[in-house]
Amino acid sequence: MSKGFFSGLLATLVGLWSFTAISETDGVFDEYRELMGDDNPAIFVIYDGEEIWFTPAGPKSVSLAQCDLGLGPGVVEGAYAQLPRYFSDAQRVQDIEARLEYCMTHLQGRSPDKVRANAYSQRGELGTELEALVAWIADQSSGLTIAPAQAHAKERSAYTLGESLFYYRAGPHDFSCATCHEQTGRRIRLQALPNLTTHQGAAAAYSTWPAYRVSQGIVRTMGWRMRDCMRQQRMPELIMGSEASVALQTYLSVNGAGGSMAAPGLKR
Amino acid sequence: MGNWDPLGLTRRGFIKASSTLWVAATLPQKIWAATLRPAAAFQTTTLEATFEALGSVPKFSDAILFSTPDIAENGAVVPVKIEVDAAALPGVSKLYVIVEKNPNPVAAVFEVPPSAQPYAETRVKVAQTGKLYAVAEVDGQLFMTEKETKVTLGGCGG
Amino acid sequence: MASRIRIRAQLKDDYCEVKALMRHPMETGLRKDQSGAAIPANFIEDVQVVHNDAVVMQAYWGAAVSANPFLGVRFKGGAQGDVVKIIWRDNQGDSGSGETTIR
Numbered sequence: 001m002s003k004g005f006f007s008g009l010l011a012t013l014v015g016l017w018s019f020t021a022i023s024e025t026d027g028v029f030d031e032y033r034e035l036m037g038d039d040n041p042a043i044f045v046i047y048d049g050e051e052i053w054f055t056p057a058g059p060k061s062v063s064l065a066q067c068d069l070g071l072g073p074g075v076v077e078g079a080y081a082q083l084p085r086y087f088s089d090a091q092r093v094q095d096i097e098a099r100l101e102y103c104m105t106h107l108q109g110r111s112p113d114k115v116r117a118n119a120y121s122q123r124g125e126l127g128t129e130l131e132a133l134v135a136w137i138a139d140q141s142s143g144l145t146i147a148p149a150q151a152h153a154k155e156r157s158a159y160t161l162g163e164s165l166f167y168y169r170a171g172p173h174d175f176s177c178a179t180c181h182e183q184t185g186r187r188i189r190l191q192a193l194p195n196l197t198t199h200q201g202a203a204a205a206y207s208t209w210p211a212y213r214v215s216q217g218i219v220r221t222m223g224w225r226m227r228d229c230m231r232q233q234r235m236p237e238l239i240m241g242s243e244a245s246v247a248l249q250t251y252l253s254v255n256g257a258g259g260s261m262a263a264p265g266l267k268r
Numbered sequence: 269m270g271n272w273d274p275l276g277l278t279r280r281g282f283i284k285a286s287s288t289l290w291v292a293a294t295l296p297q298k299i300w301a302a303t304l305r306p307a308a309a310f311q312t313t314t315l316e317a318t319f320e321a322l323g324s325v326p327k328f329s330d331a332i333l334f335s336t337p338d339i340a341e342n343g344a345v346v347p348v349k350i351e352v353d354a355a356a357l358p359g360v361s362k363l364y365v366i367v368e369k370n371p372n373p374v375a376a377v378f379e380v381p382p383s384a385q386p387y388a389e390t391r392v393k394v395a396q397t398g399k400l401y402a403v404a405e406v407d408g409q410l411f412m413t414e415k416e417t418k419v420t421l422g423g424c425g426g
Numbered sequence: 427m428a429s430r431i432r433i434r435a436q437l438k439d440d441y442c443e444v445k446a447l448m449r450h451p452m453e454t455g456l457r458k459d460q461s462g463a464a465i466p467a468n469f470i471e472d473v474q475v476v477h478n479d480a481v482v483m484q485a486y487w488g489a490a491v492s493a494n495p496f497l498g499v500r501f502k503g504g505a506q507g508d509v510v511k512i513i514w515r516d517n518q519g520d521s522g523s524g525e526t527t528i529r
Contacts, residue, residue: 031337031338031339032339032340032341035335035336035337035347035349036345036347039445039496041449041493041494043432043447044447044449044494122459122460123458123459124465125459125460126451190339190341191341214341214342214344214492215344216344217344217452217492217494268341268342305471305472305486310486310488344492345492345493346492347496349498367490370490371456372489375488375490376485376487376488376490377487378484378485378486378499379483379484379485380483381480381481381482381483381484383477383480383482383501383502383503384482384499384500384501384502385501385502387498387499388497388498388499389445389496389497389498389499390485390487390491390495390496390498391491391492391495391496392490392491392492393454393491393492
């Protein structure tokens with residue numbers, strides 16, 4: 001009983017402390033975000049993504065309209081909110097990026113290496129096909145509940161792998177994702193750091209990617225976000241759609257399950 | 269995907285969009301000819317030179333309401349809003365958004381015809397922490413309000 | 427490609443509020459790409475808001491206006507169903523336009 005009482009007391013104290021920390025920083029952001037309004041330039045990228053989805057491409061000159069994102073061929077609405085998931089045709093768990101790569105290579109006959117090489121915008125670029133597709137597909141899940149499947153053994157093992165990667169310390173700075181993201185009420189400069197080990201923190205983060213990055217003027221995906229976190233940790237480059245990338249996103253989506261999708265978000 | 273060129277696609281899309289709007293767009297073409305961009309004001313590199321290019325150093329006026337964030341998460345997109353109290357300062361014909369420490373301080377100029385309210389909203393780049401000025405022109409006289417915006421560098425930025 | 431401008435025009439008490447988002451990189455000319463080559467300046471210089479064939483706002487912009495620029499203006503005399511049009515031109519001679527009806 002005393003153990004329960006103490007942990008309860010501790011939780012209350014931590015809760016109070018983090019509340020103060022969050023309200024201080026968010027006061028600053030609130031003013032900024034209020035002035036920003038709800039006009040998100042991601043809308044243009046969403047339109048692009050829809051058009052790309054229906055445009056024939058690749059050596060086979062077919063569109064992605066028959067791509068199965070988990071809810072059946074061509075069903076886009078609601079698909080993003082249920083990813084990552086196990087796909088029997090690919091025999092692996094895939095996030096949206098891995099799945100799009102699968103459809104581009106299998107349906108359209110394109111080279112997987114090229115798909116991966118052009119996944120994310122490089123400096124000076126105004127957006128890639130993959131970023132546009134992900135923006136549109138995520139928008140088609142807007143307002144829906146984050147509900148990644150965990151029925152298949154490989155889906156559960158993706159979560160476990162994601163969790164171990166989240167806590168895995170490595171690199172010249174002996175860093176892990178958890179170094180920044182397992183405490184509540186912390187920030188780097190003015191950026192609030194979500195506690196991704198909690199439902200609230202994971203849901204807030206997962207539901208708002210992909211996002212229009214105002215500093216870059218383009219839409220970035222959750223896979224890119226993972227890769228950039230790895231880069232900031234001085235880890236080897238995370239490969240788009242790889243087992244590690246999918247596992248980390250599975251960890252986040254399962255922790256955030258039940259939250260409501262609100263992507264594409266608007267970020268600094 | 270390797271061949272996909274976002275700019276090319278945008279251009280193609282634009283051609284499509286412009287052809288449908290071509291008829292409607294002929295009228296404004298005429299209006300363009302009547303307008304004149306204040307090119308010299310956009311090329312100054314200091315606040316002093318900017319005010320010189322505008323004709324004088326503006327007087328401070330409480331009639332200009334200027335909203336900018338105290339702290340911006342990123343200098344690439346800083347929301348600005350100018351609203352002039354028309355009862356206190358009637359007859360505004362132009363509004364300027366000036367960013368003190370940018371390479372070229374003048375960011376935007378708005379010509380306000382009598383049918384419009386002296387109101388303008390946009391988002392500007394702010395190179396570094398410094399003052400932003402909202403300037404209103406009335407019969408060749410300049411009035412202004414200033415506001416400081418701190419620009420922070422982003423963290424990881426989830 | 428989908429439209430390069432998004433406009434909303436809404437009737438308020440005694441004015442019409444127009445909010446527009448334009449798709450444009452607004453390059454300053456000071457940035458470099460991945461290979462280190464300078465990206466040429468490319469920004470919208472002129473924007474007009476037109477209501478019933480009359481210009482209700484004329485804006486001149488520099489490269490300091492943010493990428494995918496936002497414009498908010500208010501004018502008098504609008505009625506529901508009226509057409510509001512926005513036309514822009516950039517320093518490279520490209521242009522774009524879009525229109526909406528007042529809600």
